[in-house]
Amino acid sequence: MDRTLRLPLNPTTEQAESLLETMRQFTQSFNLVCAEGWRLKEGNAFTLHRLTYRDCKALCPKLVSDLHVQARQKAAEAVKSAISLDKKGRRVGCPASTLCPPRFNLHTFTLDWQAGTVNLSTVAGRQKVACVVPVYALDLVGNRAATADLLYRKGRFTLHVVLKLDDVEFTDNGTALGIDLGVCRPAVTSDNRFHGQKSWRQVEHRRHHRRRTLQAKGTKSAKRRLRLLAGRSQRFRRDCDHVLSKRILTGIAPGTVVVIENLTNIRTRVKASRGEAKRRLHSWSFAQLASFLAYKAEALGCRVEGVDPRHTSQRCHRCGSISRNNRRRQSLFLCRSCGHRDNADLNAAKNIRDRYLVGWSKAPPDRLLSESLSSQPSESSACVSWPKNHTDDASGSGVLHCRT
Numbered sequence: 595m596d597r598t599l600r601l602p603l604n605p606t607t608e609q610a611e612s613l614l615e616t617m618r619q620f621t622q623s624f625n626l627v628c629a630e631g632w633r634l635k636e637g638n639a640f641t642l643h644r645l646t647y648r649d650c651k652a653l654c655p656k657l658v659s660d661l662h663v664q665a666r667q668k669a670a671e672a673v674k675s676a677i678s679l680d681k682k683g684r685r686v687g688c689p690a691s692t693l694c695p696p697r698f699n700l701h702t703f704t705l706d707w708q709a710g711t712v713n714l715s716t717v718a719g720r721q722k723v724a725c726v727v728p729v730y731a732l733d734l735v736g737n738r739a740a741t742a743d744l745l746y747r748k749g750r751f752t753l754h755v756v757l758k759l760d761d762v763e764f765t766d767n768g769t770a771l772g773i774d775l776g777v778c779r780p781a782v783t784s785d786n787r788f789h790g791q792k793s794w795r796q797v798e799h800r801r802h803h804r805r806r807t808l809q810a811k812g813t814k815s816a817k818r819r820l821r822l823l824a825g826r827s828q829r830f831r832r833d834c835d836h837v838l839s840k841r842i843l844t845g846i847a848p849g850t851v852v853v854i855e856n857l858t859n860i861r862t863r864v865k866a867s868r869g870e871a872k873r874r875l876h877s878w879s880f881a882q883l884a885s886f887l888a889y890k891a892e893a894l895g896c897r898v899e900g901v902d903p904r905h906t907s908q909r910c911h912r913c914g915s916i917s918r919n920n921r922r923r924q925s926l927f928l929c930r931s932c933g934h935r936d937n938a939d940l941n942a943a944k945n946i947r948d949r950y951l952v953g954w955s956k957a958p959p960d961r962l963l964s965e966s967l968s969s970q971p972s973e974s975s976a977c978v979s980w981p982k983n984h985t986d987d988a989s990g991s992g993v994l995h996c997r998t
């Protein structure tokens with residue numbers, strides 16, 4: 595299992611200069627391979643190596659061969675993806691970078707956890723650069739490092755180190771946890787938990803309007819301000835997604851399958867008619883949350899699975915009837931056939947879980963009766979194991995409201 599650790603570096607002034615020079619030369623090598631690959635429409639790494647290695651080495655003789663090889667590898671990938679986009683009719687040009695992050699590997703870098711240093715191959719020879727392990731990543735200390743990318747942003751160097759962690763084995767315990775990425779609250783899980791703050795959306799909303807006014811202005815200072823805002827929104831969402839994924843996975847047993855909507859087509863699938871809903875849908879980073887969930891679940895011995903999300907918000911979790919009118923308001927679900935009443939996002943989360951566990955068509959008809967008889971309001975149940983030992987999970991009508 596791989597984990598990426600962002601390691602801030604504290605180089606001396608000379609070291610900073612040699613790191614930057616290494617980045618520049620790496621970029622030159624990268625751009626040379628890209629230009630050649632794009633000219634010949636060739637994305638094969640071996641062919642490109644044969645065609646360009648000598649020129650690259652002549653252009654930047656001080657850059658060690660291994661970094662040339664990595665630059666070529668990155669360039670080959672860039673060219674390959676540009677070619678495939680080109681074939682699809684998209685407008686693409688030759689890939690080029692102003693400052694391409696050099697990729698170090700076992701031959702060009704070592705990480706000394708104890709001394710708090712990284713040893714990097716630069717154009718000025720090997721450099722031992724001081725680094726700081728962030729507090730949140732202290733439990734990763736001691737793991738084996740495989741590769742590292744060097745990034746430079748706003749005067750600071752960061753090393754993105756890929757660590758090789760021991761695999762946590764997944765043994766299915768028969769339970770699943772459905773997650774609905776709600777509109778009302780960022781996420782709702784089938785164990786009756788509401789995650790995240792409604793205020794997150796409000797923050798997004800404010801920023802969106804601020805962006806709009808600035809875009810309309812179009813002056814130089816407005817553009818500067820916009821760039822600043824873009825970074826800030828990105829960091830804010832990232833933070834929210836980390837908080838959300840952590841809270842969702844808190845307290846779940848190893849071997850649980852975390853079920854999310856299969857989000858590949860979310861942008862085309864969900865009809866958000868009004869402009870506001872549309873913007874919200876498009877702006878929230880579903881993919882990022884899914885990726886955070888995946889790696890965090892893996893570390894806990896759990897797994898993330900996607901299911902077809904069609905009708906999950908229109909289907910009654912109790913009787914299985916599907917109707918557009920079931921969802922009365924954004925937050926209220928009221929079944930037309932059986933009168934089942936629930937928070938709409940929670941109902942959807944349970945549907946998502948059930949779709950993974952049993953599929954809808956297989957739901958036995960007697961389930962309806964047994965549930966309606968035993969529909970006592972209860973706050974029980976983490977994840978429901980079904981059909982093995984099916985427990986009724988808090989389907990008491992009217993007890994669950996979105997606390998927003």
Ligand SMILES: [Zn+2]
Nearest residue numbers: 910913929932
């Ligand atoms: Zn119903």
